[in-house]
Amino acid sequence: MSAVNAGSQYFPGPKQDMDVVRCDGCSNQVDIYCRSCxxxxxxxxxxxxxxxYLSKVHDIVPYAERYVKPIAPRCTCQEKMECIMFCQMCNCPICGKCLLGPHQQHAVSDLSEICESQRQIIQKETCYLESSFRETLTKLMCELQEKKNKVPQQYDPLLKKIQHHGKKWHEVVDCVISRHIDDVDKIKQRHLSSIDDTIVTLKGLLVRTENVLTDNLRILKNNKAEEILKYERGLGEFKKIPEYTEFEIPQFTLRPVKVEDIFTKFGFLTPEPKNQDRNVFVPAEVKQTFETIKSGFPSDNLVACVSKEEVWITGKDKIMKRFDSQNTLLETVDTLTGNWPCDVCLTKHGDLLYSDWNDRSVNLVNGGKIKRIVALDGWKPSGICPSCVGELLVCMQSHNEHESKVVRFSKSVVIQEIQYDSNGKPLYSSGGYTMFIAENRNLDVCVSDFRARQVIVVSKWGKLRFKYDGKISSERAFSPYATDTDKMSRIFIVDSGSRCIHVIDADGHFLAFIPACGNIEPLGLSMKDGVMFVGSGNSDIVNCMKYNNYI
Known part of the structure; x- marks a missing residue:
């Protein structure tokens, strides 16, 4: 193999090398290449x-052989010496002098051989990037660009359908308004006609009254016996004023306009679900891998996920602990009152929140310091969760534990209470059981009600959407505890009775089961970025596992 070909297989020269290459000092053709400069x-x-440049060592080679061997660096110890070997122990190139000196007992290799090996790797990876990866990326980008260009057209029929339906609604509303206006106009005309008829009657009676008065005054003025004797008494029609039918202005009774009612009656979007053939999970077919954290709490392990690698854990203890997934304890915080937390969650800023049933409060942990942000009067909090817009949702029961409700707070101010359905019946059970709560991306409020053995889902405005009773799972009674949701608005529910996690979609349709893994009775649940932390109710175990492969 010629020197030129040998060089080109390692580092193909740029395109201009195919033409005449000119000297850097003049316009003549190049003969020599100084690798040092x-x-x-x-x-x-x-x-x-x-x-x-006599003071500098020059590495002069024929121009065609400039890439045959790598340009050796100068030794860091001997500035004028060129490195010829590579010290494997120190992971650096060395010169011949250093080989006999500080690196004498070290394992070394020929520098050119090491470079040759690395060149081959670079060459292989370069070929992959140029021929395969770049081509795939370019092709994918073109396909996505084509899809992007088609998206507006694909949505046009949907938008036109909604707009057309909206016009029909406007027509119906206009028709209803027109009918009401017509009815009012008819009543008004009857009212005016009644007044006009009465006025005509009164005018006629007034004319007759004037005539009688004129005659009577004439008789009295003339004082003739003949006319006086002929006078006949006749005040019959003049003794009673004609009756007038009073009309009351009709009142228009307004019905309140509720946005949720308009949404319900107007219509709704139903995206086509994908991968429906994977709706049912079969535990025997999947080998689940998970990591285990030993919390030190013997039971009732509740969790609040900080990230894929960290989690806050609480139990029947005044201490709250933050662990990483490798079971390393990172931080501990004592509750403000010494009571154990009823539930925990994180704010959108990453601060820890916990509810205190006995203290009737919700508290914020920030930088190791605790601040009471909600103090309840006559009610005791249990499940808590932040809303998508930074509000706080709290499940609570009355002091006598006869009533339950969900309250939405904005900066400690109550802005909504959810307690009854449209028929005035309680949505949630009572009796002192902890209820857990989560909010969907579609702003539905999902409450896990253990005593009712149901998950109750209501809209943002508190209107009941559906109830999930878990009867599809097994013969065991559905025992729902902690619940959470993901970015696809799927709802994950811990079922302690069946020792698994139910997955349902945003409309309450069953999707899959996920085993809790290990010999634990699951209780707590918190998820983030495809990682799920599951706390045990009967041991000090918290499992950390991925869930995306299940659904």
């Missing part, structure tokens, strides 16, 4: 270059 010269200019 990365400069190319003709024979005449090469001599000038060497004599101009």
């Amino acid at each position: 990365d400069a190319k010269f003709c024979g005449e200019c090469a001599g000038k270059h060497l004599t101009s």
